[in-house]
Amino acid sequence: MIDVTEQKRRVAVIGGGITGLTAAFYLQQQAKNQKLPLEIVLIEASHRLGGKIQTLRKDNFIIERGPDSFLDQEQVIEELAKQLGLEDQLISDVPGKTYVAVNKQLSPIPEGSILGIPTKMISFAKSDIISWSGKVRATCDLLLPPSNVKDQSLGGFLRKRFGEEVVENLIEPVVSGTYSGDIDQLSLHETLPNLAEACLKYRSVIRGIQKGNFHLKEGTLKSTFKTFEHGLESLIYALEKSLEMAILYKGVRVKKISKMQDKVLLLLNNQNSIPVDGVIVATPHQAASKLFEHEELLNGLLDIPANTIATVSMIFSQNAIKKKFDGNGFVVSRNSDYSITACSLIHKKWPHAIPKEYVVLKSYIGRSGDESIVELSDNEIEKVVLQDLHSTLKINEKPITTIVSRFKKAMPQYTIGHRKRVDQAKKALHAAYPTVRLAGNSYEGISLTDCIISGKKAATEVLTSIFQTELYL
Numbered sequence: 001m002i003d004v005t006e007q008k009r010r011v012a013v014i015g016g017g018i019t020g021l022t023a024a025f026y027l028q029q030q031a032k033n034q035k036l037p038l039e040i041v042l043i044e045a046s047h048r049l050g051g052k053i054q055t056l057r058k059d060n061f062i063i064e065r066g067p068d069s070f071l072d073q074e075q076v077i078e079e080l081a082k083q084l085g086l087e088d089q090l091i092s093d094v095p096g097k098t099y100v101a102v103n104k105q106l107s108p109i110p111e112g113s114i115l116g117i118p119t120k121m122i123s124f125a126k127s128d129i130i131s132w133s134g135k136v137r138a139t140c141d142l143l144l145p146p147s148n149v150k151d152q153s154l155g156g157f158l159r160k161r162f163g164e165e166v167v168e169n170l171i172e173p174v175v176s177g178t179y180s181g182d183i184d185q186l187s188l189h190e191t192l193p194n195l196a197e198a199c200l201k202y203r204s205v206i207r208g209i210q211k212g213n214f215h216l217k218e219g220t221l222k223s224t225f226k227t228f229e230h231g232l233e234s235l236i237y238a239l240e241k242s243l244e245m246a247i248l249y250k251g252v253r254v255k256k257i258s259k260m261q262d263k264v265l266l267l268l269n270n271q272n273s274i275p276v277d278g279v280i281v282a283t284p285h286q287a288a289s290k291l292f293e294h295e296e297l298l299n300g301l302l303d304i305p306a307n308t309i310a311t312v313s314m315i316f317s318q319n320a321i322k323k324k325f326d327g328n329g330f331v332v333s334r335n336s337d338y339s340i341t342a343c344s345l346i347h348k349k350w351p352h353a354i355p356k357e358y359v360v361l362k363s364y365i366g367r368s369g370d371e372s373i374v375e376l377s378d379n380e381i382e383k384v385v386l387q388d389l390h391s392t393l394k395i396n397e398k399p400i401t402t403i404v405s406r407f408k409k410a411m412p413q414y415t416i417g418h419r420k421r422v423d424q425a426k427k428a429l430h431a432a433y434p435t436v437r438l439a440g441n442s443y444e445g446i447s448l449t450d451c452i453i454s455g456k457k458a459a460t461e462v463l464t465s466i467f468q469t470e471l472y473l
């Protein structure tokens, strides 16, 4: 058994993805600021930190296998970057049009659309993706009484407001591309609560967005995505380097969490055990639910579904795209016959990341309810994706390199009842383990920004629960 330092309190962070690293960083920062006698232990099952953030850097290419950028309306990541001395490395994408593939045709998403929802009615009227009857039906949103805003499926709510055609050909492809989910399963309140608020306040979703009642603003489809000059892993390295107060265990898995007198005991897969005062569980929810000695404690979390997706990055020679195409990428309507769900032209969006003589296309595969494609071999996946790129962008040559990255059960789905499920699990956990907290993309938001907010909040809560009586926080 690893020794416990008598005077110090010890907090363990389980999981070294962006959530766990941020949690450890803010534990350290608060401990320093408030002179708390704290020891931090971060335990990561794999031999590398970063979790889903995986940047490949080779021969002047910077290719992100997983997430490639973030929207940071609340400047959470910018603030963290400043604290880590990384602010000079922040860069924005080159703005450009997003297209949607409907049947065999690629058409630009009407200017001003937010998550596919039209807000500039003239550009919407000119769009060739939607029939005239579909356009008229969509504008009914301006006339209909406010919809019932009780929690319901996002798809059901959107269809009531805008009709079938706009949802299928515009909104669903963008929303599914963003949340990797089935809009008919996702909860309106958990996925896009601002739409319900806009509808209630302004009697119309379109009018609500036009009045600015939507936190994503136009940046969702335009230019406020950011990353770091050398890739997202820069954030991971900088966080790791900053953790001088923490002990890091890589390649060590936590197998069980139990109680030992007034401590929490972590049993590791290397047969060691560590007694700690507090824990932040920053693993995916499937792993978190299996960690506790009382196995049924977090059973409710197993009802949170998670989708499997893969990214397929292909490097081609400079002139490979034969279609005249002025977009930065496209999303795909589920009515079309394509297997890819979205494609980004990385060399246009992030020109700093790709040498001039090449183009790089990052395609996504794996639709909610039809994820078997991700199980194909790399060669088979390459063939399927190439077929789609041939049909959409008229690419006739083989890629110089293909990088397939699979993310199994990696995209938690916030379905109807999600909030209740999470609240119940957290309540049960707090009752059994008052100094243990859950954090990560399974609970209050899936984006990198959400993960950082979640890690920071967990750090404050755990410190408060441990030190409150002595330090009156």
Ligand SMILES: Cc1cc2nc3c(=O)[nH]c(=O)nc-3n(C[C@H](O)[C@H](O)[C@H](O)COP(=O)(O)OP(=O)(O)OC[C@H]3O[C@@H](n4cnc5c(N)ncnc54)[C@H](O)[C@@H]3O)c2cc1C
Residues within 6 Å of the ligand: 014, 015, 016, 017, 018, 019, 020, 043, 044, 045, 046, 049, 050, 051, 052, 053, 065, 066, 067, 068, 069, 070, 071, 252, 253, 254, 255, 282, 283, 284, 287, 309, 310, 311, 407, 410, 411, 439, 440, 441, 446, 447, 448, 449, 451
């Ligand atoms: C393909 C893809 C593209 C995405 N694109 C974007 C994007 O562009 N922008 C955006 O904002 N978000 C994006 N996301 C979402 C975002 O990447 C994730 O929500 C975020 O990275 C999750 O971070 P995390 O730290 O919570 O979890 P993870 O990154 O999954 O980290 C959890 C860690 O816990 C470890 N672990 C698990 N069990 C144990 C155990 N028992 N003991 C010790 N360690 C354990 C794992 O090894 C892992 O390293 C994308 C996600 C995917 C999959």
